[in-house]
Amino acid sequence: MAWWNSVLGTQPTPTSKSELSKAYSKLARMLGSNRLEFTHQEIDSENAARFLAFQGRPLHEFGRAALLLLALDRLPAGEQVEFIDELFMRGDNREREALLRALSILPNQGRFLATAVEACRANVQTVFEAIACENPYPSCHFPESNFNQLVLKAIFTGVSLQRIIGLSDRITPALLGMVSDHIKEQTAAGRPVHEDVALIMNP
Amino acid sequence: MMLFDPHIHMTSRTTDDYAAMAAAGIAAIVEPAFWVGQPRTHVGTFEDYFLSLLGWERFRASQFGIRHFCTLALNPKEANNPRVAQGVIDLLPRYLEKDGVVAVGEIGFDDQTEAEEKYFSAQIELAKEFNLPVLIHTPHRDKKHGTERTLALVRESGIKPELVLIDHNNEETLPLVLPSGCWAGHSIYPKTKMDEQRMVQLVKEYGGERIIINSAADWGVSDPLKVPKTVQAMVEAGIPQSTITRIAWDNPVNFFRQSGRLDLTASEARPFVDQRQLWEGNSVLRGQPPAVDTSRDSYEPRSCS
Numbered sequence: 001m002a003w004w005n006s007v008l009g010t011q012p013t014p015t016s017k018s019e020l021s022k023a024y025s026k027l028a029r030m031l032g033s034n035r036l037e038f039t040h041q042e043i044d045s046e047n048a049a050r051f052l053a054f055q056g057r058p059l060h061e062f063g064r065a066a067l068l069l070l071a072l073d074r075l076p077a078g079e080q081v082e083f084i085d086e087l088f089m090r091g092d093n094r095e096r097e098a099l100l101r102a103l104s105i106l107p108n109q110g111r112f113l114a115t116a117v118e119a120c121r122a123n124v125q126t127v128f129e130a131i132a133c134e135n136p137y138p139s140c141h142f143p144e145s146n147f148n149q150l151v152l153k154a155i156f157t158g159v160s161l162q163r164i165i166g167l168s169d170r171i172t173p174a175l176l177g178m179v180s181d182h183i184k185e186q187t188a189a190g191r192p193v194h195e196d197v198a199l200i201m202n203p
Numbered sequence: 204m205m206l207f208d209p210h211i212h213m214t215s216r217t218t219d220d221y222a223a224m225a226a227a228g229i230a231a232i233v234e235p236a237f238w239v240g241q242p243r244t245h246v247g248t249f250e251d252y253f254l255s256l257l258g259w260e261r262f263r264a265s266q267f268g269i270r271h272f273c274t275l276a277l278n279p280k281e282a283n284n285p286r287v288a289q290g291v292i293d294l295l296p297r298y299l300e301k302d303g304v305v306a307v308g309e310i311g312f313d314d315q316t317e318a319e320e321k322y323f324s325a326q327i328e329l330a331k332e333f334n335l336p337v338l339i340h341t342p343h344r345d346k347k348h349g350t351e352r353t354l355a356l357v358r359e360s361g362i363k364p365e366l367v368l369i370d371h372n373n374e375e376t377l378p379l380v381l382p383s384g385c386w387a388g389h390s391i392y393p394k395t396k397m398d399e400q401r402m403v404q405l406v407k408e409y410g411g412e413r414i415i416i417n418s419a420a421d422w423g424v425s426d427p428l429k430v431p432k433t434v435q436a437m438v439e440a441g442i443p444q445s446t447i448t449r450i451a452w453d454n455p456v457n458f459f460r461q462s463g464r465l466d467l468t469a470s471e472a473r474p475f476v477d478q479r480q481l482w483e484g485n486s487v488l489r490g491q492p493p494a495v496d497t498s499r500d501s502y503e504p505r506s507c508s
Contacts, residue, residue, distance in 0.1 A: 021297060022297060022300050025302070090250075090254065092254075092257040092303055093257070093262060096258075124258060124259060124262040
């Protein structure tokens, strides 16, 4: 824990972007991968929505989220969006996943939209799921076209649509049309249709 | 038995290779950063290469149940390229901190120039700073002399020999490397470097201590199944099973475990394979039936309600 204190505690802590970035990489090895399990009481509390994305996730993801909060506290306001985007682009898979899960607990989170939308283009499924699943960010902040693309990609990659937070509030005629076309395409090709499309077509 | 290929450039290989490797028992691999076949003209292309080794390639391997780790470095050949050399060295500290990096490498000599020696030493210092082992390439030309220079440089650097893996050995260099206390890698190739039968003879002569085998498969004529094929040759030659297991699993595991980043439990228990999650779209699957590992519990998606 000495190392953790030197990063987050009262000791002189890294304030330069390069030191914060290196600390962000190192954190997982220092904190380990024990799973976070919030109690029912914690989940029912008013802050629950902010932390739901970390339920069942490794401790290091939560630690990385704490480091991001610290970094935003220390960096000049004008550098914060670029810092977060740069950390995402230069991250390994787990670093990217942790950052995406943390987006919804960051202050003024709407400003990180471009990073979140870029994450939906990831080929690495675990990175896509980190933004798409158990994460309130897309339904809160994505414009319609980006949200619809996220839902379509979830269908294409076989992700349970029950994992998309706020989906029922974002069903629009455009999304219904896209999903309807997808069902026709699959049927024409003789391929199975994702069973969760019913959540959109017959909510 | 589970096999480890500790030197293979999967970026240059196909999904068919991954499937064949998994079927042949390869459960873990290390992909060293290397020369991509032609000189790079920007430092930024190295950075994106490092990121692909830490990101996409790692995920691609996991889809076939193979644990992927990497080593990062400025390779010997491009140490001679002043357009990129120092810039890549400056990049390394940030990337050597990443979890999937289990050594600094490949470093070493190619043409045996002054520039190569300078960056070889500088990267051993980086390895010491980051508490990482080093993977050292030995040259194709003037190999014996290059290996002697390598061993001298390693000695002068003060790095512990147990943190050093010297690769691409043959009958001439192995007797130099083993007494140094360094680990000795052997790249089993279809035509050049080392072949299965010669490797069997080396194991008969020297045993299994600090002996490592790899395919070093890349974009050239090479074979990603050379580790299982060499294991088969050792079995047929009557090499004891304990020696074979030591060479094809325990030695690379024990060498790279010194990084503190080889996630062994996950390596030993194969990662969960469920390609149902990876249909069309951006997956490496293109409409073929997804493979599902039914021996493990499936993911349990949590409700968002």
